[in-house]
Amino acid sequence: MHQEQPFQPDESADKPAKPRRLSEIVKSISTAGDLTIGQLVDSLGERAFGALMFIFAVPNIIPTPPGTSAILGLPLVILTWQVLIGRQSLWLPALVRERRISRDMLQTFVNKVTPVMTRLERVLRPRLSLIVNSNAAERAIGLVAFPLALILFLPIPFGNIMPAAAIACLALGLAERDGLAVGFGYVLSLASVAVLAAVSSALYIAVVAFFRALFGL
Template sequence: MTGPAAGSALSAVLQRLAEEEGERISIGDLLAALGDRALGALMFVFAFPNALPALPGTSAILGLPLVFLAAQLAFGRRPWLPRFIAARSIPRPAFRALVGRMHPWLQRAERLLRPRASALALPPMEYLVGAVCLVLAVVVLLPIPMGNMLPAFSISLLALGILERDGYWILAGLAAALASAALVSGVVIVFVKMALYAVAAWLP
């Protein structure tokens, strides 16, 4: 799996897309610009915005394509999205603002990423990473209060690790995924207890 374009950093590709003309940019536009083999790049683009605070509604737009892409990574398929997802779009100024928030984080990551322990980022381990990302992507899509950010951050680490063949980032992403599982299960348990308490309070 290669990067979004030969000799182009992901941050530079996103910046170029943000500066292009046009009122809106669709998910299909991102898919085309990031390249046929850039599953890692696409998964980062759809996951990382959900890891940022104060972006309500992001998971509703980016969560579903993230599920599709994670499934394709798990089964070793090329990136593809159905038309009803690819046609979704956001205003160009909103995309420009989003890229502006992502850009400094991504640039820092790109300075640290490099091929190492690459067996962890290649098949068959790559398929296991895809399966983990698929579970996390489903969690991101669900309306769990405070349950999106850490799973989305975990997917971001794993996606960059796959993109740059960096096994250390894969390990960091798997560790974050375990923390995500503990956090989300804790949040779910708390809300279930609250719901049961509310129901008990209404019963005679």
């Protein structure tokens, strides 16, 4: 006679879905045609602040078509400001949402960033939670990233790469809950400010010397 087996509850049903890694998020970006910034944000989920910070910052590090910083700089400024003030969902004005990102720019970004992200994810993991896993920690990330985003948005010579790299590290740490990556982002932030100050001082000295020589002062 057949004996019924006792009911075994499906424990996997109660487990929360594992969050997507950044490489999966980057791969999910459609490169079939041009996208508006609004379409890109909506496809990634408006609460994915770390992923969006990374996506808007990294094109300023890698070679991409001209005009990239002009298109992605303003939404990055708005995004980092909202991280700073502790917003839980992203808001972008209609003028920014309607800006178009070209298919070529999207393809360049996805093709170049995905292999790098896959390698980085081998070492990224949740750790040093004190500097990443609280509202105060997230606001601190915004406090550092916001002025760096302003630097990216402004047409400062040689001023893009290091601030963009610092924001990308902060974004990685925020997205992957890796305090070590956040700490490295803070170090890069200090270094980028120091380099920018040195470059600005050198440009100022050069301009002053030029006008003194020109007018015989």
